[in-house]
Amino acid sequence: MNLGTGQNSDIADPVIGDRSGAAFLREKKVVPGGSMRAASWFQPHPPYAARGEGCWVVDIDGRRLLDCANNFFSLIHGHAFEPVLDAVRAAMVKGTAFGMPTESEILLAEMLAARSPRMEQTRFCNSGTEAVLAAIKGARGITGRERIAKFEGCYHGAYDWVEVSLDPTPANWNDKNGDPASVRCNAGTPDSVLRETVVLPYDDPQRCAEILRREGGSLAAVIVDPHASRAGTVPISMETAAVVQEACRRDGIMLIADEVISFRLSYEGASPLFGLEPDLMTTAKIIGGGLPIGSVSGPADRMSVFDHSAGKPKVSMGGTFSANPLSMAAGLASLAHYSRAAVDQMNALGDRLRAELRQGFAKAGVAATVTGMGSLFRLHVGPGAVTGYRSAFANADTAKLLRRIHLAMLDENVLLTPNCSGALSTPMNEAEVLLIADKLIHVVEREFGARPDAAA
Ligand SMILES: Cc1ncc(COP(=O)(O)O)c(C=O)c1O
Numbered sequence: 001m002n003l004g005t006g007q008n009s010d011i012a013d014p015v016i017g018d019r020s021g022a023a024f025l026r027e028k029k030v031v032p033g034g035s036m037r038a039a040s041w042f043q044p045h046p047p048y049a050a051r052g053e054g055c056w057v058v059d060i061d062g063r064r065l066l067d068c069a070n071n072f073f074s075l076i077h078g079h080a081f082e083p084v085l086d087a088v089r090a091a092m093v094k095g096t097a098f099g100m101p102t103e104s105e106i107l108l109a110e111m112l113a114a115r116s117p118r119m120e121q122t123r124f125c126n127s128g129t130e131a132v133l134a135a136i137k138g139a140r141g142i143t144g145r146e147r148i149a150k151f152e153g154c155y156h157g158a159y160d161w162v163e164v165s166l167d168p169t170p171a172n173w174n175d176k177n178g179d180p181a182s183v184r185c186n187a188g189t190p191d192s193v194l195r196e197t198v199v200l201p202y203d204d205p206q207r208c209a210e211i212l213r214r215e216g217g218s219l220a221a222v223i224v225d226p227h228a229s230r231a232g233t234v235p236i237s238m239e240t241a242a243v244v245q246e247a248c249r250r251d252g253i254m255l256i257a258d259e260v261i262s263f264r265l266s267y268e269g270a271s272p273l274f275g276l277e278p279d280l281m282t283t284a285k286i287i288g289g290g291l292p293i294g295s296v297s298g299p300a301d302r303m304s305v306f307d308h309s310a311g312k313p314k315v316s317m318g319g320t321f322s323a324n325p326l327s328m329a330a331g332l333a334s335l336a337h338y339s340r341a342a343v344d345q346m347n348a349l350g351d352r353l354r355a356e357l358r359q360g361f362a363k364a365g366v367a368a369t370v371t372g373m374g375s376l377f378r379l380h381v382g383p384g385a386v387t388g389y390r391s392a393f394a395n396a397d398t399a400k401l402l403r404r405i406h407l408a409m410l411d412e413n414v415l416l417t418p419n420c421s422g423a424l425s426t427p428m429n430e431a432e433v434l435l436i437a438d439k440l441i442h443v444v445e446r447e448f449g450a451r452p453d454a455a456a
Contacts, residue, residue, distance in 0.1 A: 052079020
C-alpha cells in the first residue's frame with residue numbers, strides 16, 4: 001500500500017500490507033502522528049504486530065519478520081518464551097497487583113544482587129526513564145548538589161536533564177570554548193535545565209577530564225552508558241571510563257551507570273568490563289522479561305537515600321505499579337535463563353555477525369561499517385571510524401541512505417530499528433546470524449550501487 005511518503009518520497013515504500021495500512025489510517029485519527037512511540041516509527045509507517053514466535057514477529061497481514069528490534073532490545077529470549085509465559089500465567093491467576101509487597105520482588109532483587117556486587121540493593125519501577133530520574137534524584141539527595149553531567153548524544157530516557165544534547169547538530173554542538181554545548185532537545189525545556197547539565201564528549205578523554213576538573217565540584221552525578229546505543233552503539237573507551245571514575249572519586253560525584261540496554265553485555269552487567277564501579281546503576285528492558293520494568297541498584301550505603309523506614313526519606317521513590325508481580329515473575333524467568341553460558345553464546349554470535357558484515361562490506365568495497373558489542377550491532381554508512389556521537393552523526397545524505405537500507409531490509413523480512421541497529425536474542429542461532437549478514441550485505445551493496453556517491 002502506498003500511503004505517500006511526503007518529504008521522503010524518493011524512498012520506495014516497503015511491502016506493508018493493507019491491514020497495517022488501514023490500521024495506521026485509523027490510528028492517525030486518534031493518536032498524534034498515528035503512533036505511540038517516535039522511536040519505532042518510520043515513513044510511511046511500520047507494519048502492525050499480531051504475534052511473536054521466538055525470534056520472529058508476524059504482522060497483522062501475516063508477514064513473518066526476523067525480529068532484530070526485539071522491542072528495543074528488551075526481549076533477550078525473543079517472543080512468547082515459554083518459561084516467561086508460564087511464570088506470568090502462574091502469577092496472573094493469583095492477582096495482578098496488590099497494595100502490599102510480594103515475595104517475588106525480594107527474589108528478583110536477590111537475583112540481581114547475586115549477579116553483581118554493585119547491585120546489593122534495588123528498587124524497582126516501571127521503565128528505564130523512571131529508573132534514571134530516580135537515580136538522579138537519589139544522587140542529588142546524597143550529595144546535596146543540583147547539577148549533573150551526561151555524555152553528548154547519549155539517550156537515558158525522557159527526563160529533562162538527560163535529554164539535554166540528545167540530538168545536537170554541527171551547527172550548535174560546540175560552545176564558544178569548543179566544548180560540547182548544552183543543547184535543548186525539546187521545545188520549552190527551561191534554560192535552568194541547560195545550565196544544570198554539563199555535556200561531556202564520549203570519545204575525547206582529555207577534554208572530558210578538563211571539563212570534569214572545572215565542573216566536578218558542582219556535580220551531583222555523572223551518568224554514563226558504558227555502551228552508548230544512540231550515540232553510535234559504541235563502547236566507552238577505557239581512558240574515558242577511567243577519567244569519569246577518577247573524577248567521581250576525587251570530587252564526591254555519584255557515578256550512575258545507565259545499563260538499561262548494556263546490562264546484557266555480561267552476566268554482571270557492562271560496568272565491570274570498563275573498570276567502572278558505579279554508585280548507582282539503572283537497568284530495565286531484559287530484567288523484566290518483556291514486561292514493563294526499571295530498576296535502581298547500588299550498595300546499601302548509597303541506596304539508603306531512598307530508605308523511608310525511619311520516617312521521611314531523603315528522596316522518595318515508588319509508584320502504584322512499582323515491583324508489580326507480573327514484571328517480577330517475567331524478570332525472574334528471563335534472567336534465570338540468561339546464564340553465564342547464555343551470555344557467552346549470545347556474545348559469540350554477535351562477534352560472528354559483526355565479523356561477517358565487516359568482511360562482506362570490505363569485499364563489496366562499500367563505505368559501510370558495523371559497530372556494537374556482545375549481542376548489539378548497528379550499521380553505519382560513510383567513511384571513517386565511529387567512536388561516538390559526532391562520528392556517528394548522519395548528515396542528510398547518509399540519513400537518507402540509512403532509511404532506504406532500513407526499508408529494504410524490511411522488504412527482505414528482517415526488522416531492524418529505524419536507525420539500522422539491532423540485537424540478537426537467544427532463540428537465534430548461526431543460521432539466523434548468517435541470514436541477517438547475507439541480507440544486510442546484499443541490501444547495502446545494492447543501495448550503494450544505486451547511489452554510489454551517497455556516502456563517499
Ligand atoms: C540507556 C537507556 N536509558 C534509559 C532508557 C529509557 O528506558 P525506557 O524506554 O524503559 O523508559 C533507554 C531506552 O532505550 C536507554 O537505552
